[in-house]
Amino acid sequence: MVARKHPQYTHGLRVLLTGFDPFGGDTVNPSWQIAQALHGRQVAGHRVVAAQLPTVFDESIEELKRLLVHYRPSLVLCLGQAGGRAALSLERVAININDARMADNQGQQPVDTPVAAHGPSAYFSTLPIKAMCLALNQAGISAEISQTAGTFVCNHVFYGLMHALARRKGLRGGFVHVPWLPDQGEPSMPLAQMVQGVRLALHCALTTAQDVSLGGGAIS
Numbered sequence: 001m002v003a004r005k006h007p008q009y010t011h012g013l014r015v016l017l018t019g020f021d022p023f024g025g026d027t028v029n030p031s032w033q034i035a036q037a038l039h040g041r042q043v044a045g046h047r048v049v050a051a052q053l054p055t056v057f058d059e060s061i062e063e064l065k066r067l068l069v070h071y072r073p074s075l076v077l078c079l080g081q082a083g084g085r086a087a088l089s090l091e092r093v094a095i096n097i098n099d100a101r102m103a104d105n106q107g108q109q110p111v112d113t114p115v116a117a118h119g120p121s122a123y124f125s126t127l128p129i130k131a132m133c134l135a136l137n138q139a140g141i142s143a144e145i146s147q148t149a150g151t152f153v154c155n156h157v158f159y160g161l162m163h164a165l166a167r168r169k170g171l172r173g174g175f176v177h178v179p180w181l182p183d184q185g186e187p188s189m190p191l192a193q194m195v196q197g198v199r200l201a202l203h204c205a206l207t208t209a210q211d212v213s214l215g216g217g218a219i220s
């Protein structure tokens, strides 16, 4: 069944790049547009496989796990929209909590439930976020380290990803939040720039084994 739903690109080295469907009344989600734009492209010897996750608690993680089994990627990057942010946000940490300020696309609105009942409180990204941030900024694309992916479906998926990868040695993964598209409101970033930025971030992640030591902290 899965093989029919996700038929392409099951040979060779792959990176899995996910985006979400629109949520909260929006008709587009830039995270999915970026993933689609990069689908099939070669980056540092890897083929990008794009997949859409539903903005739905639990179901999103189930779909992500199916994708991991089906594609057996070398690296996973999940993207999500973060309206109000001006830069590509390289997420540092996923926390074991669901606390939804609005309903997901199936009307679920969990409050203070764990993502994984017996999981640790948090996981760190295993991507070289400092090196990625540097590479992006050097290319003139606004990027920042983010200390929280929120408590909605993006954090949920990020935590679910890292929880799944904790049992898969050598498979790295992380999460990047992206700004609105210009049509959605301000601050925004043009789609072409976000696509270029995510491509560059993937290239950096695939070619950087050890992250660089570079200030990226926040006071609050």
Ligand code: PCA
Pocket: 020, 023, 029, 031, 055, 079, 080, 081, 082, 149, 150, 151, 152, 153, 154, 155
């Ligand atoms: N952004 C939401 C969920 C889906 C998306 O693209 C979030 O930041 O949690």
